[in-house]
Amino acid sequence: MKTLKTIMALVAIGIGFSSQAQLTGMTPAMGNRGQTLPIIVSGQTGAFQNAGTQVDIVLKQGSNQMHSWTSSGSVTLNPDIINVQVVNSSTISGDLTIPGTISTGFYELWVNAGTWMSRMNSFEVQAGPATGxxxxxxxxxxxxxxxxxxxxxxxxxxxxxxxxxxxxxxxxxxxxxxxxxxxxxxxxxxxxxxxxxxxxxxxxxxxxxxxxxxxxxxxxxxxxxDQAFSTPEADLEPLEAYVAPNPVRENMFLYIREEGINNLDLRVVDINGRLHFEGNVEVGESRAVLNVEDLASGIYFVQIMNENSVKQVIQWVKE
Missing domain, CATH: 2.60.40 (Immunoglobulin-like)
Structure with missing residues (x-):
């Protein structure tokens, strides 16, 4: 079973562990909760020449970790780091998805490419709300x-x-x-x-x-x-809108600060980009109502649409 206890045991007894000087860094060096990033792990020349076909990457902060493991014994895991590839003897690439609820702050980088290597404070997780x-x-x-x-x-x-x-x-x-x-x-x-x-x-x-x-x-x-996507008319004029209450438990009210709007196309997505609602809602007295009581607690975004164009993105929290 691959666990961080195993890693620390290797460090303690000095078996299969290489000094952190072998790793020179990771780019990008920071990311936001919920964000997916293409990462590059860099090492000294020849650091990954004995990597073989199995490379493990772990980002660790105390008991918090993001890893590339797909299984542990008979248990199937959901990895945070996928598409891991050894590009050359000094470069490893992959895709990192930062969990939406993981702790912010600096994380140690651990890489098993034939031997375990580590580097302190290699990656920073920030709360980083999405930008509309x-x-x-x-x-x-x-x-x-x-x-x-x-x-x-x-x-x-x-x-x-x-x-x-x-x-x-x-x-x-x-x-x-x-x-x-x-x-x-x-x-x-x-x-x-x-x-x-x-x-x-x-x-x-x-x-x-x-x-x-x-x-x-x-x-x-x-x-x-999408194969059926059609290009809309270009229109970059933003729409003034906000949601209340925020956080919300049952009914979310979307308030529109423009007159003459009778209905809107909306999408509701979570922090990982999964679509939970898509459709047209009527606007009465510059206000639309959306029932969200069946959604799990977490961070979501409501997207206000004009044809296929995203006019505005508003972040909100489901209690």
Missing amino acids: STLNIGGGQPGTTVTETIQWAGLNITTSDIAQMWLSFNGQTITSLSNASVVLKNNTNVQVDVNIPQNAQQGYWSFNLLTTQGESYYSPASFHI
């Missing part, structure tokens, strides 16, 4: 390239501040995003070319942005990949 965004396209079909413009409210960066952008869904990532640039430094409008793989899983993917300062932002379930 507006998209002018909102999705695309597998095998196509879409030039998307994302408006992140309150994000104040320049093009040179963008380190990396990617899409994430169901523990997977799409990193084939290119030509990212800030086209309007206001709320900040970021334009990027999304090259959607032919074999991309259909569903609602989240946009992610990492800055050169190490700050991480994401917009949950905002980009719809």
